[in-house]
Amino acid sequence: MHIPPHDNGNRPIVDVDHPLVPLTYFNIVKLQAGxxxxxxxxxxxxxxxxxxxxxxxAVEGETFAQIGHRRTDVWDGDPEGVYVPCGTGARIAARTDTETFVAGARYDVQLTPFAVRADELDVVQYGSDDTKTHRKIKHILGANHHERVGRLLVSELYTVGAGGWSGFPSHKHDTDRLPDETRHDETYNFRFRPDYGSGLQMLQRADNEPGDAYHVMNGSTVLIDKGYHPCCVLPGYEMYYFTILGGLSQRSLKQYFQPTHAEQLHRIPGIMDMVARFK
Known part of the structure; x- marks a missing residue:
C-alpha cells in the first residue's frame, strides 16, 4: 500500500492495529522550536x-537531551534516537524546528528507555556500482541493542551514489515458518535528493507472477504486508528510506529470498553481512 506525501498534522500515518501492518506504527511529528x-x-x-x-x-522522569543534529535533511549527518517502552509516556520537546519520526512495533512487555547516539549506530555498506545495488544501512535499533528491545527494528537506508536498486535480491518476510522465514510487518518513509526525485516500489505477491508497483516521491510512505519488495530510484537521484520492522514472534528478521533470483546472493558483494545485521 502506498500513502502519498501529505501533511499528517502530527497524527499517526500508520496507527496502532493497522489492518495491513498491525505489527508496526509510524508518525511524523513536526514542531517549531519551543x-x-x-x-x-x-x-x-x-x-x-x-x-x-x-x-x-523525556520518558518517565528521565530526560535524554539534545537528540539529533541534522539541519538540512536526512543526508546531513547521522541519526540518533530514543527507545520508549510500551505503556510509557514520552514528551518530545523541540530545541530547534524539527521533523521527527516515531517508529513503533507491537510489544507488551515494559522495558527500560535508553538513547542511541551517533557513535552507537551499527553501520553496514554492501553492493556495488557494477550491480547497481550499492547502499548503506544505518541501524538505529539493530544488532547492537538486541537485548534491550522487544520486537522493533529501526534503520535508515541510503543508496550510495545516484540511481540504483535496493531490497534486492528480492525477499519477503510475511510468514512465521522458522528456520526459513519470520513474519515481520514493514513500513517505509522515502526521501530523495534532490527532493523532486522519485522512485519505484515493487510488491510481488508470488514468485514468477505479476505484482504491483508504486510511484514513490519525497515523503511517500509504503506499507509492506506481504510479498517480495525491491525498490529503485531514478538515475541522477539519491534515495533514502526510513525503515520500521515489527516481528510477530521474535525480533530477529529471517528473510526468505525469491527463488528466481537466489543466485544473485552470490553476485552482490556483502549481501550476507547485511542479512546478518537485522537481529
Whole structure:
C-alpha cells in the first residue's frame, strides 16, 4: 500500500492495529522550536528519531537531551534516537524546528528507555556500482541493542551514489515458518535528493507472477504486508528510506529470498553481512 506525501498534522500515518501492518506504527511529528508533543502507546514500543532538528525526549522522569543534529535533511549527518517502552509516556520537546519520526512495533512487555547516539549506530555498506545495488544501512535499533528491545527494528537506508536498486535480491518476510522465514510487518518513509526525485516500489505477491508497483516521491510512505519488495530510484537521484520492522514472534528478521533470483546472493558483494545485521 502506498500513502502519498501529505501533511499528517502530527497524527499517526500508520496507527496502532493497522489492518495491513498491525505489527508496526509510524508518525511524523513536526514542531517549531519551543513546542512539545506528548504521546503514550499501550501495547507498542517506539523509537523517536529526528529526521532534522534537535529534541529533548523525556520518558518517565528521565530526560535524554539534545537528540539529533541534522539541519538540512536526512543526508546531513547521522541519526540518533530514543527507545520508549510500551505503556510509557514520552514528551518530545523541540530545541530547534524539527521533523521527527516515531517508529513503533507491537510489544507488551515494559522495558527500560535508553538513547542511541551517533557513535552507537551499527553501520553496514554492501553492493556495488557494477550491480547497481550499492547502499548503506544505518541501524538505529539493530544488532547492537538486541537485548534491550522487544520486537522493533529501526534503520535508515541510503543508496550510495545516484540511481540504483535496493531490497534486492528480492525477499519477503510475511510468514512465521522458522528456520526459513519470520513474519515481520514493514513500513517505509522515502526521501530523495534532490527532493523532486522519485522512485519505484515493487510488491510481488508470488514468485514468477505479476505484482504491483508504486510511484514513490519525497515523503511517500509504503506499507509492506506481504510479498517480495525491491525498490529503485531514478538515475541522477539519491534515495533514502526510513525503515520500521515489527516481528510477530521474535525480533530477529529471517528473510526468505525469491527463488528466481537466489543466485544473485552470490553476485552482490556483502549481501550476507547485511542479512546478518537485522537481529
Amino acid at each position: 513546542e512539545i508533543y506528548d504521546y503514550r502507546l499501550d501495547g507498542y514500543e517506539t523509537c523517536v528519531v529526528p529526521a532534522t532538528g534537535t529534541v529533548d525526549v
